[in-house]
Structures are given as structure tokens and as C-alpha cells.
Amino acid sequence: MAFSKLERRIKIKRRIRGKISGCTEKPRMTVFRSNKQISVQLVDDRSGKTLAAASSLVKDIASQSGTKSEKSVLVGKLIAERALAAGINEVVFDRNGYLYHGRVKQLADAAREAGLKF
Numbered sequence: 001m002a003f004s005k006l007e008r009r010i011k012i013k014r015r016i017r018g019k020i021s022g023c024t025e026k027p028r029m030t031v032f033r034s035n036k037q038i039s040v041q042l043v044d045d046r047s048g049k050t051l052a053a054a055s056s057l058v059k060d061i062a063s064q065s066g067t068k069s070e071k072s073v074l075v076g077k078l079i080a081e082r083a084l085a086a087g088i089n090e091v092v093f094d095r096n097g098y099l100y101h102g103r104v105k106q107l108a109d110a111a112r113e114a115g116l117k118f
Contacts, residue, residue: 011097022042022043023044025090027044027092028042029111029116037055037057039055039056051083051086051088069102075110076106081114084114090117091116
């Protein structure tokens with residue numbers, strides 16, 4: 001049976017989410033990538049709350065010119081700053097069914113360089 005791209009991603013996402021979850025000390029860093037934007041959240045799955053979030057729609061990032069890849073690097077740095085300000089040093093990375101490639105990889109690498117530990 002052939003799956004569409006979305007069905008395939010959701011199938012992978014469910015498999016990943018069965019294995020990982022975040023807590024207050026080490027939240028889950030989940031990425032959402034659309035055709036134009038990218039966003040990331042730090043989620044505490046035990047309480048069901050978002051501890052920090054960043055997106056390419058933030059005024060500082062949206063106002064800058066550049067490619068989607070360059071903006072994903074800025075989002076990675078922003079989420080790391082917000083996480084460190086909230087007292088979060090370690091996270092569990094959830095690629096949300098997307099391939100660890102391109103914008104998702106650049107976001108993760110930028111967050112690592114800015115001080116987050118995966």
C-alpha cells in the first residue's frame with residue numbers, strides 16, 4: 001500500500017512519540033516545518049505544558065531577509081536562548097516525523113551551538 005507523504009510522516013511521528021517523552025527537567029523539543037515557516041516548542045509531557053517556544057514568525061526573524069535555511073538557524077539560536085533563560089539545559093529532540101536533514105538539522109545544530117544539550 002502506498003502512503004502519501006503526510007501519512008508516512010504521521011506514521012513515523014507516532015513511532016517516535018511511543019519511545020520519547022519530555023519532563024520538566026528534560027523537556028521534549030518538537031519541531032514543526034511548513035513550506036514557508038519553521039517553529040519549535042519545548043514541551044513537558046507530564047503536565048502537558050509548553051515551557052518555551054520560538055518560530056520564524058517572530059518579528060526579529062521575520063523582518064530579516066534570507067532563505068528559509070538561514071531563518072531556521074536563527075530559530076534554533078532563539079529557542080536555545082529562551083530555554084537557557086528558563087533554566088533548561090538538556091532536551092530530548094523530537095524531529096516530528098521529518099527527516100533529520102536540511103532545515104530541521106540546521107535548527108538542531110544551531111540550538112546545540114547556542115548551549116542546549118541533546
